[in-house]
Amino acid sequence: SMEAALEFSKADVPVMFFGMPQPGATGPVTLAGSLVVNNAEVLGCLVITQLTCPGAPVIYGAGIAAFDMRTLKRAGGGPEHGLTGAAAAELASYYGMPSIVGGFVSTAKTPGAQACYEKFASGFPPVFSGCSMIAGIGLLDDCTTLAFEEILIDAEIVKMVFRIAQGIEVNDNTLALDIIRKVGPGGNFLAEKHTLQNLRREHFIPELTDRRSFEAWIKDGGKDLVKMAKEKVKVILQKHHVQPLEKEAQKEIKNIIKKAEKDLVAY
Template identity: 25%
Template sequence: MRRNRSRRRSPLPTDVVANKGPHSLNTPAYTPLIQTQVNEIVNTAIELLATSGVVFEAGGEADGLLRDAGCIFLDEGIVTIPESVTRRALETAARMTTLWDRNGENPISIDCDHTWFMPGMTCIAVYDEETGEPRPSTREDLALITRVADKLPHVDAVCIAVKNVEESNQFGEIDEFACMMENTIKPLEYLCEHPSSLEAVINMAAALRGSHDALKAKPYFLHLITPLPVNLARIHSDQIITAARAGIPVGVGTLPIGGASSPITLAGCITHALMTDFAAIVLGQLAAKGSFCVGCSDVNFMEPATGAIGSFSQTSVADMAMCQVRRALGFPSLTGIGGCSVARRFNQDAVWEISSNMTQMFYNRPATIDYMGSLDQGLTYSLHALLLCDDLAGLLRKMWQGLEISSDQMAVDLIREVGPTGNFLAHQHTVDNCRTQVWNSRYFGPNIPLSNSGLADQDLFARLDDDLREKLSELQQPELPLETKAAVTAISKKYRNLLV
């Protein structure tokens, strides 16, 4: 399947090819599995879909699409998908897509060769500036985080970092998209529960682009759908169909908890998650053949000691394996686990976990890392954590540049010239190359973690806090064009009236 991958990709504009996020040009990704193990996992997931099946809630258009494709409907909503149907869908699904910013510029390629960084995702609390304690998040918090993310150099797109808890309803979902449109130029990542919310934001994005066809030509957002393991509710299957037909790139992924909603073993949890992914890909291809509808399940595990989600070692290895399996099929791996922490505060525990899972992304090579700044198992958002993640994203991009092997870089002539008794300090070659491989961190000195400069007088939190306060003092909202703002307002008003 890998052999045909380039044939399935449509040619990219030259400005897409030259974008800033490559992760696979100079260094290989880590592969914890051998190819026969990858094949066994994939084949087993396909076989289980055909025998054990997956639940599709009845009552929507998915019923007819699946029946016409030869799927078998059993009791309790269970649907078995013939192996030939799944393999055909895996063959025809698009392997890449491109997102464009609010102005229809600066494209980013969602594929197997790039990694993009985003804040996220759907936290329901932030830390109060006065007390430091978590409080329910608001629309103003989402706007603020989005504006900060808009200015961070290594944040490439923006997703719903926090919910507007007071509007925990269908209109609130729609308004979150409008809020992000208002506060960043960058492309968006979106998720919702209601199919009508997706229809509304597609209309908003089409108003921004000028038409639905223009939106299909230059997608503005990536849509995420999060069903339960091997169980797609109608609201999820309807969204898959709507997004695929509208040309909106979509990732469908469950959040299995090994030991609870999925098997506790690494291989079992991965296989179970892939069943959900593959079922979604099948429906996406039945709705619109060739559409970008890919699986993006994150694999999590129950911590045996407490019953909470945790088990860092299991989650890390499973994520590496899941990324490898998707790469083997030619699919980008969305929602990499980097940038988040189960710690309840931005403290030493959080810094350790964020640093560990962010640097692990060097080996995993996901297409998107969109949990940056999320603490307390994804419940509470921290701008301090986001700033640290952005800095570590710079480290990853420096490392992904790899090293050049050439006569000049090996300094062959220079070594001969200097000889065994000389030194290289004052040589022009040193001057020319002394900064090429250095990570220009905002918060750490060259002698990590501290340099001999004034950074040594502050701990990490103080450095981050000073930088955050400076950024907040300089924030400005990137205003929407008046005609777009009017169209978005009209669409929001229309759906609010329909939902009253």
């Protein structure tokens, strides 16, 4: 993989070094200890890259999830993954590098409650640490399975997390003292221009989350989150039309593939 990274670096293509020590197995059981191992791996690769190709763009990566001693499996959806992702993002920031970590990951085998709470736990911390990129959207079974409906559910989770990270802005507009005086006691703000201007910026507007009454939900079939996501996937796939590549691009790609096939045969 280092040889491949150097070839990309020669072409000025950004490369990422994504350490994945598992605390308790391939790294110290302590999160700090495994972060040390990951940091050494990434910085070691960075030095080799820069000595070979000075100035080559490099991304600091980490996917440090706990090793489950009962199942002997990586626990990608655990809170440890979120914590180490946040720490790795801060280390990358310290070194002045962009970062990519695993997050919004789950060990659940199918979309559902476990997937939702694990993805929140593993994705929330790195967002708050200012991570440049987070990988895990749509993935299940610790990144071995991709589900279209999970992509939509994860998008909902991500938007919620980003809204929390946005925080509460405090200024003359958001304090809205003039509007409060105008409406007065007992009034409402539904028809105010201020509401229209600030609604989408201030409020999370869900696409899947059902906020209707129980009666309305039952009348509409009582669909759970996964069923709603599956139905939306079908609509997207039916309506979406893939834009074809330009003919010149298609020709160039075919030429690259032919050359690669010849090189592989020669090798």
